[in-house]
Amino acid sequence: MHEPTFVRVNGVQLEVFEAGREHAGNPMVLCHGWPEHAYSWRHQVPALAAAGYHVIVPNQRGFGNSSRPAAVTDYDIEHLTGDLVALLEHYGYADATFVGHDWGAFVVWGLALLHPERVRGLVALSLPYQERGDTPWIEAMAAAAGPDFYFVHFNRRPGVADAVLDAHPERFLRNLFRRDAPPVMSMVDLAQAEQPLGEPVMRDDELAVFVAAFAASGFTGGINWYRNLDRDWHQLAAADPVVRRPALMIYGDRDAILRSERLAEFVPDVEVVSLDCGHWIQQELPDETNQAILSWAARLQQRPEHREVQGHAGAHARDE
Template sequence: MSSTRVITANGIELFIREEGQGPLVVLCHGWPELSYSWRHQIPALAAAGFHVVAPDMRGYGQSAAPSDVSAYSIFDTVGDVVGLVQALGETRAMVVGHDWGAPVAWHAALFRPDIFTAVAGLSVPPPFRARGKPLDLLRQGGVTNFYWQYFQTPGVAEAELERDVAHTMRVVLGGRGLADPTAAMFVQEGKGFLGHASGTEALPNWLSEADLAYFTETFRKSGFRGGLNWYRNIDRNWELTAPWQDARIHQPSLFIAGSKDAVITGLIGAKRVNELERVLPNLKRKLIIEGAGHWVQQERPDEVNSALVQFLKESAAQ
């Protein structure tokens, strides 16, 4: 049975769920999620012989949410994971991330190969540092309504998402009833981020009303600003990571995504998935789960758990 506690790491308080004994595995969630998003992985990895720790990431849930936008750079978020490993009394860990947690995991492996001995990323491919700032490149390409852009101005997305948190979580996690999931990434004028969906669709079979209620209650208390601030550092992260231009992640690595995930089916995402080995020369497996969407570890826990257990066991044995 997993337990929870609050631990101080990197100068802030992080709420964590943990279970098991053995080599340390840190699970990093994405947006708009929580450590609860790993509810199917924590017991499975603990049963396989690992000490599993999943924090509410900076800005989320019961963890600290600094008010300054600049406190959410990739250095801060990776610093939290490094600090967490140290606060747990360990010197080594394997790191797994989903959605926004994936860049944290990839960069943790990139920045601190002395600590992170293996890395798995779910849904978001590893960093391919482009020729310019991501938001600049979008504008230059004639794109002005991508959701990253909508999230930039403090207060705008918060007001929409916090108006009815239950509706927000039902739409974002429960799916938007769209034939083309990539359409959800573009914000129609005057309709906001949630404008595509009615929110009256039945929940998918992997998300119960009780699960949804937990996410809703937690975000009702915390608000959305902390998580949105991660998006407000996208260009800054590009600037900060200049020293790692064309750097590669040499540790054993694993990539998992759903075949219907808009992150990997779009033009850029598909290209990156095809070129994973450019950044991950020690890629052990690329698992694309047929029919799964973006919330892959919640949608298809058995397949994800099986792949993670095999990968982590092999990596721990090296």
């Protein structure tokens, strides 16, 4: 990962890492999840840049050294997707290929609904497209999983989990970034557990990067993404629910997140890849993840409409 730059967009400042800027006109934006960081893509950045992409990796609002607004509503889907649109404009691009993992996948799916003209194609890791349904998401989760499920707990008991995680960042992250661990119901319990379960996803020196980042920023900014889920549900109500862009869905066979049984109904132009790993897909199997993304992206670039758009975007970026 190169040294970051700081970019003022959409009323916030984002810490942005990039590589392959010489490949103007072929941007790929990588969007991390929670509780993660741009560093989550450390295995992808060099491979994608070497393959001819201008790789742009922001620490999204609330994470790393990016801005952490105080208002909870500043972390809703309109703000998060607005940051990505403004980031494209900063670099002089009309659109890009977007890759998102976990919460980053939710934001990328939302971008394809709210700003489809900005998305050439998208790759989602772990989290498939989420149907809105008739009930706001947190309300539905509370009914299905109870008040202690961490999505619900974050919303119904504001500040409680934040304080526990802030007090134990190293223990919490060490316990969370594991392979073959049981599904997590309570992040508070996980942060207080003395003995981690499963095998570590990363080396101690890699984990230290995440620990230092969250020790400095705290966890509230990222948790505020969860606190907007029902607000997001309302904001997406008017959008066409069908993603009309090419997409790649990468599942981990041992991930606790459920697969979508109706993915192709909502994302007609989707390819699906399954890898033998858990939730932290691009960190557990980096080479396989890179191959899946690059193979799909190569097929995407062969489409006539993609080649035409890429040529126009490259000229625009050079003019900027």
